[in-house]
Amino acid sequence: AAGVIQSPRHLIKEKRETATLKCYPISRHDTVYWYQQGPGQDPQFLISFYEKMQSDKGSIPDRFSAQQFSDYHSELNMSSLELGDSALYFCASAPGQPNTGELFFGEGSRLTVL
Amino acid sequence: QKEVEQDPGPLSVPEGAIVSLNCTYSNSAFQYFMWYRQYSRKGPELLMYTYSSGNKEDGRFTAQVDKSSKYISLFIRDSQPSDSATYLCAMKQGSNYKLTFGKGTLLTVNP
Numbered sequence: 001a002a003g004v005i006q007s008p009r010h011l012i013k014e015k016r017e018t019a020t021l022k023c024y025p026i027s028r029h030d031t032v033y034w035y036q037q038g039p040g041q042d043p044q045f046l047i048s049f050y051e052k053m054q055s056d057k058g059s060i061p062d063r064f065s066a067q068q069f070s071d072y073h074s075e076l077n078m079s080s081l082e083l084g085d086s087a088l089y090f091c092a093s094a095p096g097q098p099n100t101g102e103l104f105f106g107e108g109s110r111l112t113v114l
Numbered sequence: 115q116k117e118v119e120q121d122p123g124p125l126s127v128p129e130g131a132i133v134s135l136n137c138t139y140s141n142s143a144f145q146y147f148m149w150y151r152q153y154s155r156k157g158p159e160l161l162m163y164t165y166s167s168g169n170k171e172d173g174r175f176t177a178q179v180d181k182s183s184k185y186i187s188l189f190i191r192d193s194q195p196s197d198s199a200t201y202l203c204a205m206k207q208g209s210n211y212k213l214t215f216g217k218g219t220l221l222t223v224n225p
Contacts, residue, residue: 041217042120042215043202043213045213045214050211055211090157092157102163103158103160107155
């Protein structure tokens with residue numbers, strides 16, 4: 001079965017530009033999570049969605065926004081990019097809510113801000 | 115103080131060794147405890163999941179939770195070079211979605 005698909009896998013942007021990351025969850029998974037992992041850091045929870053509604057919010061900057069669409073895919077929009085936004089962004093999906101923490105992660109989107 | 119503390123290592127062991135990885139936590143509301151394995155440049159992959167205090171075994175892996183001490187462990191028996199990865203502990207409160215991760219321990223198993 002296909003896993004969580006993230007695109008693009010790599011993205012290079014300049015400061016103050018905008019970036020959009022996409023996540024396609026596993027089929028029949030209705031919960032999507034976004035995590036940010038800086039170099040040598042643990043994944044930091046950004047935001048989650050269940051059934052197209054925001055279910056929880058973590059340390060997501062105001063410059064970032066996200067949504068889950070009717071087909072359950074999710075997009076993370078990042079504006080006014082800063083150097084510190086350079087990181088690996090993971091999307092994870094899970095069935096149902098609230099789940100037990102058994103998340104299925106994608107391979108990540110590596111954002112580099114120059 | 116971070117909610118979840120994990121020694122980042124690195125930890126280097128010979129093939130066949132028993133590996134012990136540990137995390138401590140401060141939030142007594144955590145109810146679900148997980149261990150994820152992350153290979154370089156890949157997403158975390160769930161290894162073990164436990165809910166209550168006690169031990170849970172799956173093949174060469176044993177997860178241990180001691181809620182009274184706020185301490186969790188992952189033991190790897192007969193370690194293999196393919197076990198070389200970063201191991202992240204993660205925890206979750208009952209009704210929340212958010213997982214809180216430890217910093218991860220980089221393990222290298224030398225053949």
